[in-house]
Every structure is written in structure tokens, then in C-alpha cells.
Amino acid sequence: LRQLLADWHVSLSNRSHIKSYIKQAIEEHCPFGTGWVGVVNLKAHQDAHVAPAERYIRRIIALPATAVVRHEEDDPDSTTDQKDDMIRIIICMAVEASERLLSAGRYLHSDIAFRRIVGFLExxxxxxxxxxxxxxxxxxxxxxxxxxxxxxxxxxEIELIVKEATGKTLKWRHLHASRAEAPNEYGSLILSWTADQHRGQAKGLGLHLQKLASNMEPKLDLHEPHRTIQDLNPYDHLRRLYRVCTVHNSRNINKCPVSEDIRWLMRSLVCIEHEDWDGAVLEIREKGGKAGNDWVNDKESTKFFYPGICWEKSFIPLDVWNAGDPNSNLIESVHRDVNREGVHCTLLGGLKKGQLFDAVKMKTLKTLENYGITPSFKTGHRSENAYHNLKRKSNSQHRVLASEDQKIERHNEKILKSLDTLVKAEKAVLAKEQELAQETRPEKRQKLEDELSRKRKTQERANSTLEKQKIERAVVERGIWEGQTIG
Incomplete structure (x- = not known):
């Protein structure tokens, strides 16, 4: 067993006593606290004593929330602290990360994490x-x-940080490519951006791209040549770039209180091309009830959603669509990895842990590039990824089939039990009928007739229960068959 603090000294069994030591250490090493002011002081110390190439905290921004424009896409509770009337932003980005974004950032992922920093999102x-x-x-x-x-x-700010670090600007396929499909130019362009359905994040990206386009020389759009890139609104830009995570979408569909048939119609919209898009949406509205209508209204009001899940609704080249990621599992794994360093951290503590994690990550990549030493014993080849994905999918399907088999087995057990009850009831009725046929005394016959009536009611209930359970099993089997057929 590991030693406990109390093993060092019995007074350390008192948590308040331990807290006093922690407070003393914080006051000594973080005199400005571990919150916003502490990070501001840390950046000032960094800028004064750390070489520009080694700096990690690149921007600290505080804007009055009342002085900025609100958009309809903003959530009513889009702040973590309603008492704070400032928009607070801290951007951390190493110089090497800027260089890698410029050279390797083709298929980007982004997401917001909620658990790691108290009072802030990451x-x-x-x-x-x-x-x-x-x-x-x-x-x-x-x-x-x-x-x-x-x-x-x-x-x-990310664009500016990259330019400061590298002297170059980020290039976007739909803004900087010479033609709509130019594979020879893809190596230097941002091709796609995968994220969840959060409206504020998507609209913010669209607004940024719109502003970028407005500062460029007039240029005809690659996909709608009758328009210039300056004519594109934020959602037009997203239509050429943005993809919505299919895993988030599938999870939301599973939670939607509609029939499985309607859920499969919803899932069918995630596709390259749809044979009857309008018909599917109309059927979801008509047969999905209020929940189905609410689902369609939500997706249609999220103006980037349909182009984000269906290729034919977007202007992303097909080869880019196929090569890109349909889900944001990558960024979710990034959240999971850094969360292992600790959750519910202070702002300063979480920032320092993130800095160390990113430094180790960069060191690992440089070691691979310089010495060929991989992060693990796995080869890292794409075929290995494909093999594990197929294996994981197969295991998942087997689990689903096993679960469905168990459902059918439970229904079969109920049916057998009900059948046994029915057989016993039929035998009891038959025995009582035979006894009644042999009885001649009127008073005894009346008693037997009453008993026979009760036995027949028991038989009817048993028969009704059996038929009901047969129908329930048939419904389960039909649902399983339809799910496998449509899937």
C-alpha cells in the first residue's frame, strides 16, 4: 500500500491543516493567484524572460460583452459566468505548432471541452x-x-499568430485555389473543417472567412462563378469547407423520441447523394410527430447542417470529402488525453498542464521524424487503423446481435411460460367439464358450473396473455430485421 500523508505526521489527517500548506504554497509561488490575474502575470513574466521562439501564451484578450454584436446563433447561456461582463480569451500556441498548422493542417478538427478548467471552456x-x-x-x-x-x-488571432511565427498566412481551398478541384494544390491548403453542430463556433468561422475574403482582391467563386468570393455570406463559406460530426448526429438521433423507422430516415440523410431528400424530410415531418418536426426545424435552422452531412448539398470536392473525417473522434480523443492530466483545474494550473502535454506531444513527433522511434510498438500504418476499425465495428455488431438475441430469448421464455399456464388452464377446464357431466345433484352442479366459469375465465386470460406476447415478439423481430436491412 502507498504511504498516506497521515503516515508522515498524524496532524496531516486534518484536511484543513493540509489546505493551509497548499494555500501557503500558492501564495509563495503564485502571488497573483491561479485565475485570470495569475495568467496575465505569467504572460508578462514570459514576455520579459522567455525568447519569442519559446513563448506559449500568445494572446490575452478581454472585451466588454456589451460592446460586441450578438448573433441569432448565440446561445442565451453562452457564458460560463453570467456575472462576468467581459469576453475573456487566452490563446496558447507554440511557434512549432504554428509551423505545423501551416504545413500539415489540411483536415482540421475543433471542439470545446467543458470539464478541464473551472470557470473557462477549452x-x-x-x-x-x-x-x-x-x-x-x-x-x-x-x-x-x-x-x-x-x-x-x-x-x-490564430491567423495573426501563425503569420507572426512563420511570416506566412494560412491558405483556404475555396479562397486561394486556382480552380474548384486542384489536387496538385491541396498540399498547401486547408481543405475541410470537422466539428459538432454548435452554431456559435460555426458562425464564428464563417464570419472570419467572410472577413478574410473581403480583404482579398476581387475573385470569382470557384463553385458559383456568377458570384465573387466577396459576395459569399458566412454560411456560403461553411458550405465549401465545414463538416458536421456524424457521431454527434447519430447520438442525437438515438435520443429523439420517434419510431425506429423515422430514425433510419434521419440517418439516411448522412450520405454522398440521396435518392429522395425532400421526400425523406417530408416523411420525417409527417410521421415523426412533434419530435420529428422539431428535429427537422432544428436542422433547417442550423444553416450549415445539411451541407455538413451530405456531399451533394455542399461544395466540397468529392475527393476531399472522401479523404476527410466524417466525425470528430480525433478531437474527442485529444480532450480525453489531456483530461488524464487532471480535470476541474484552476485556470493557471490547467494552462501549465496543457503546456507540458503539448510539449511532450511535439517532442514525440520530433523524435519520430528524427530517429524513427514511434510513440508505441504499433506500426502506425493506415492498414493497422483500418484493421482495428473493422474489428471494432465487427465486435460492436456482435454485441448488438447478442443483445437482440437475448431480447428474443426473453420473449420466448415468456411465451413458453404462458403456454404452460394455458395448457394447465385447458386441462383444468376439461376436468371440470367431465366432472360436471357426471354430476346429477342440482346443488352440486351449480357449484361446479361456477367453478367451471372461473376456470374458463382463467383460460381466456392465459390465452390472451399468450397472444399478446406473441405479438410483442413479432414486433421485436420485425424491428431487428428492419434495422439490419436498412443498416
Whole structure:
């Protein structure tokens, strides 16, 4: 067993006593606290004593929330602290991460984490390093609001940070490519961006791209040549870039209180092309009841959703769509990895843990590139990923089939039990009928007739229960068959 603090000294059994030591250490090493002011002081110390190439905290921004424009996509509770009337943003990004974003950031993922920092959200931008077969984290942003304006400012600052670090600007396929499908140019362009359905984040990205386009020379749009890129609104930009995570979408569909048939119609919208899109949406509305209508209304009001799940609704080239990621599992794994360093941290503590984690990640990648030493004994080859994905999918299907078999077995057991009850009831009725036929005394016959009536009612109930359970089993079997057929 590990030693406890109380084993060192019995007074350490008192938690308040331990807390006094912790408080003393914080006051000594973090005199400005472990919150916002502490991070501001840390950045000032960094800027004064750390070389520019080694700096990690790149921006600290505080804006009056009342001075910025609100958008309809903003959540009413898009702040983690309603008492704080400031939009607070801290952007952490190493110089090496800026260089890698410029050179390797083709298929980007982004997401917000809620658990790691108390009072702040953590925005992460990452992609898959396909050579190392591992996630590559470009930046961490600590933010207290998820509004469109807050996200727009984050994306603008990331662009500026990359330019400061590398002297170059990020290039976007639909803005900087020479034609709609130019595979020879893809190596230097951001091709797609995968995230969840959060409206503020998506609108913020669209606003940022709209502002970028407005500062460029007039240029015809690659996909709608009758328009210029300056004419595109935020959602037009997203239609050329943004993909919605299919896993989040599937999870939300599973929670929707509609029949399984309607759920499969909802799932069918995630596709390359749909044979009857309007018909499917109409059927969801007509047969899905209020829940189905609410689902369609939500998706249609989320103006980037349909192009984000269906290729024919977007302007993303098919080869880019197929090569990109349909889900945000990568960024979710990034959240999970850094959460192992601790959750519910103070702002300063969480920032330092994130810095150490990112440094180790970069060191691992450099070791692979310089010495060929992989992060694990796995080869990291894509075929290995494909094998594990197929195996995981197969195991998942087997679990589903086993669960469905158990459902049928439970229904079969109920049917057998009901059948046994019915057989016993029929035998009891037959025995009572024979006894009544042999009885001649009127008073005794009356008693037997009453008993026979009760036995027949018992038989009817047993028969009704059996028929009901047969119908229930048939419904379960039909649902399983339809699910396997449509799937």
C-alpha cells in the first residue's frame, strides 16, 4: 500500500491543516493567484524572460460583452459566468505548432471541452498527423463564452499568430485555389473543417472567412462563378469547407423520441447523394410527430447542417470529402488525453498542464521524424487503423446481435411460460367439464358450473396473455430485421 500523508505526521489527517500548506504554497509561488490575474502575470513574466521562439501564451484578450454584436446563433447561456461582463480569451500556441498548422493542417478538427478548467471552456484545434498516426494539437484557447463573435476573434488571432511565427498566412481551398478541384494544390491548403453542430463556433468561422475574403482582391467563386468570393455570406463559406460530426448526429438521433423507422430516415440523410431528400424530410415531418418536426426545424435552422452531412448539398470536392473525417473522434480523443492530466483545474494550473502535454506531444513527433522511434510498438500504418476499425465495428455488431438475441430469448421464455399456464388452464377446464357431466345433484352442479366459469375465465386470460406476447415478439423481430436491412 502507498504511504498516506497521515503516515508522515498524524496532524496531516486534518484536511484543513493540509489546505493551509497548499494555500501557503500558492501564495509563495503564485502571488497573483491561479485565475485570470495569475495568467496575465505569467504572460508578462514570459514576455520579459522567455525568447519569442519559446513563448506559449500568445494572446490575452478581454472585451466588454456589451460592446460586441450578438448573433441569432448565440446561445442565451453562452457564458460560463453570467456575472462576468467581459469576453475573456487566452490563446496558447507554440511557434512549432504554428509551423505545423501551416504545413500539415489540411483536415482540421475543433471542439470545446467543458470539464478541464473551472470557470473557462477549452477550445482545441487539431488534426491527424498521418505519418505518425497520432493527433497533432495546434493550439488551446481558454474562453468564457461560445458566442459567434468570440469564436471569430479566436480564428482571427490564430491567423495573426501563425503569420507572426512563420511570416506566412494560412491558405483556404475555396479562397486561394486556382480552380474548384486542384489536387496538385491541396498540399498547401486547408481543405475541410470537422466539428459538432454548435452554431456559435460555426458562425464564428464563417464570419472570419467572410472577413478574410473581403480583404482579398476581387475573385470569382470557384463553385458559383456568377458570384465573387466577396459576395459569399458566412454560411456560403461553411458550405465549401465545414463538416458536421456524424457521431454527434447519430447520438442525437438515438435520443429523439420517434419510431425506429423515422430514425433510419434521419440517418439516411448522412450520405454522398440521396435518392429522395425532400421526400425523406417530408416523411420525417409527417410521421415523426412533434419530435420529428422539431428535429427537422432544428436542422433547417442550423444553416450549415445539411451541407455538413451530405456531399451533394455542399461544395466540397468529392475527393476531399472522401479523404476527410466524417466525425470528430480525433478531437474527442485529444480532450480525453489531456483530461488524464487532471480535470476541474484552476485556470493557471490547467494552462501549465496543457503546456507540458503539448510539449511532450511535439517532442514525440520530433523524435519520430528524427530517429524513427514511434510513440508505441504499433506500426502506425493506415492498414493497422483500418484493421482495428473493422474489428471494432465487427465486435460492436456482435454485441448488438447478442443483445437482440437475448431480447428474443426473453420473449420466448415468456411465451413458453404462458403456454404452460394455458395448457394447465385447458386441462383444468376439461376436468371440470367431465366432472360436471357426471354430476346429477342440482346443488352440486351449480357449484361446479361456477367453478367451471372461473376456470374458463382463467383460460381466456392465459390465452390472451399468450397472444399478446406473441405479438410483442413479432414486433421485436420485425424491428431487428428492419434495422439490419436498412443498416
Amino acid at each position: 477550445f482545441e484545434l487539431a488534426c491527424l498527423d498521418r505519418d505518425a498516426n497520432t493527433s497533432l494539437i495546434f493550439c488551446r484557447v481558454y474562453i468564457n463564452r461560445q458566442s459567434a463573435v468570440a469564436h471569430q476573434r479566436v480564428f482571427e
